[in-house]
Amino acid sequence: MEMSWPYALHSKFNPANDYTAIDYSMTSPLSADGSNFPCKGYQNDRPFAPVVTYVAGSTYNLTLAGTATHGGGSCQISLSYDNGATFRVIKSIIGGCPLASTYDFTIPSFVPEGDALLSWSWQNHAGNREMYQNCAQITIHPSTSQRRKRQSFKTLESLPFIWKANLEGVNGCATTERDDPVYPNPGPDVVYDDRHSASSVATSGTCDWPTPYGMTYKDLGDSTLPPDSDGSPTSESNRIANAEASDVNETPTIRPETIRATATSEAASRYSGTKSELLVRSASITAAPTLLDAPKKAVASDLRTVTVTADCETTITVTIPFGTPLPTMRTTTRTMPSSRQANTAATPTPQPTYATQEANAFYLPCVPGTFLCTSRTTFLTCNYNDGTVASDETWVYLASQERTVAAGMECLPMLAPHANSVPLQEQQGSTPVGQYRDDRYVAARPEGPCDVNGSLECTGNGRTFSVCDNGGWISMGPVAYGTVCSNGLIIASTT
Numbered sequence: 001m002e003m004s005w006p007y008a009l010h011s012k013f014n015p016a017n018d019y020t021a022i023d024y025s026m027t028s029p030l031s032a033d034g035s036n037f038p039c040k041g042y043q044n045d046r047p048f049a050p051v052v053t054y055v056a057g058s059t060y061n062l063t064l065a066g067t068a069t070h071g072g073g074s075c076q077i078s079l080s081y082d083n084g085a086t087f088r089v090i091k092s093i094i095g096g097c098p099l100a101s102t103y104d105f106t107i108p109s110f111v112p113e114g115d116a117l118l119s120w121s122w123q124n125h126a127g128n129r130e131m132y133q134n135c136a137q138i139t140i141h142p143s144t145s146q147r148r149k150r151q152s153f154k155t156l157e158s159l160p161f162i163w164k165a166n167l168e169g170v171n172g173c174a175t176t177e178r179d180d181p182v183y184p185n186p187g188p189d190v191v192y193d194d195r196h197s198a199s200s201v202a203t204s205g206t207c208d209w210p211t212p213y214g215m216t217y218k219d220l221g222d223s224t225l226p227p228d229s230d231g232s233p234t235s236e237s238n239r240i241a242n243a244e245a246s247d248v249n250e251t252p253t254i255r256p257e258t259i260r261a262t263a264t265s266e267a268a269s270r271y272s273g274t275k276s277e278l279l280v281r282s283a284s285i286t287a288a289p290t291l292l293d294a295p296k297k298a299v300a301s302d303l304r305t306v307t308v309t310a311d312c313e314t315t316i317t318v319t320i321p322f323g324t325p326l327p328t329m330r331t332t333t334r335t336m337p338s339s340r341q342a343n344t345a346a347t348p349t350p351q352p353t354y355a356t357q358e359a360n361a362f363y364l365p366c367v368p369g370t371f372l373c374t375s376r377t378t379f380l381t382c383n384y385n386d387g388t389v390a391s392d393e394t395w396v397y398l399a400s401q402e403r404t405v406a407a408g409m410e411c412l413p414m415l416a417p418h419a420n421s422v423p424l425q426e427q428q429g430s431t432p433v434g435q436y437r438d439d440r441y442v443a444a445r446p447e448g449p450c451d452v453n454g455s456l457e458c459t460g461n462g463r464t465f466s467v468c469d470n471g472g473w474i475s476m477g478p479v480a481y482g483t484v485c486s487n488g489l490i491i492a493s494t495t
Helices: 039-044 236-249
Strands: 002-005 053-055 059-065 073-080 088-094 102-106 114-124 131-141 190-192 277-282 304-309 314-316 331-333 371-373 378-384 395-397 409-412 415-417 435-437 440-443 456-459 464-469 472-478 483-486 489-492
Touching: 002 131, 039 114, 039 131, 059 114, 073 102, 088 102, 371 409, 440 472, 456 483
Parallel strands: 053 131, 088 190
Antiparallel strands: 002 059, 059 102, 073 088, 073 114, 114 131, 277 304, 314 331, 371 378, 378 395, 409 440, 415 435, 456 464, 464 472, 483 489
8 A cells, every 4th residue: 555645755656756766566565674664755855745735623535545454553644844853643543554545634724834744654463564655745824713623632742652663673563464553642633443443452562652754754854843842952064064074974985987177167176186186266166077876965055165076087067157257167176986886975974882880880871762772682671660770861771672683684883963943851861962772673794894884895896786775785686687887886887
């Protein structure tokens, strides 16, 4: 099943998507290890392109397509204003979902205006234990009504968080086949079906805790939450700083091929001539190489210096619309070729080490539901303190509940950022400021660790390659016929 309206990100139903942008496996569930939650990572697409505009306080419909309903289950419709860090539930359908193809929902009159993600999520009734989710980019306008119904939910912060299960790398919650989840906090609009009612016993477990955030969450600096939503206003200068930092970390790959550059003012650009740095000054800069999986970014709009450092032999293009046109020029930077994809991003944050010391002495306060790797094959979960741990903290790591990963899996130490939409806890010990341990349960990676997700490593003299996934190299086998892997790229073979 998949959401056909509003158009989900990468949906085949959206006429604006050409075949290169369509996910033809949209009906597939989220990965069991939680590695593509939320939204399969598509919420990070930029520029933000709303497919519909909703008015707060009004009612609309959500349409589903497909025939594999797996006997129904329970679904939720929710909103995110922070790029998928958290989702606030506006409707729950408990039982019998998605046996109908259309569901009405109301955008609460009190939610803020601005860009948001609308999520449809589903835990199925029969078959494998899975969770499905599709997300659409939308815009919400403020309510036009001056009168509001009396209701228990009055602010965005009063809405419950999305209920998550069957995502082993996100939390420890799992559904039981043929036992539909009865959400303990279903939100302002609840529909019961398939023998369920308001008196049905709620499913146990803390499965709607907002943390840990999904593995695909990124703070891109363009949250549309109101300034006081997290209790600490965020200044515009901080927002711009976050966006610029995101741009550095999201630097697109530049193909190692010759590309011409056009400069329109001799005074506006100059080549430093030192090693592999290209120094450019301009009032407006647009890089125009051929890009691989390059996110769309806004161009710079003020006078600044940009330094581009290449990791392999590369020719780049910079177009500077400033002054009177000059003849075409070409600038090439050269360094030693590398067997891996060129990476011009900032140095990644070092991966933390396994927690070999006493967890509750060095890693509190912990975020409920998060994992802490004690070795490559064992981990702890942040649980409610049942009194067995002598600590003032409510949430602790229970050594008695240390678990071992399944065959073919491993525990990977990771850091995650605190999201602005959730009140910041005290700084966790032994972690960098603003981050906390959010270790992951992932597929084993015998090929070794890596730094940049999505980058390629050429092996077997270019006949085979590996892809960096969640901090580890995953062997992808041989390249396609007529191609070769070279300098971290799959290109046409010349032999």
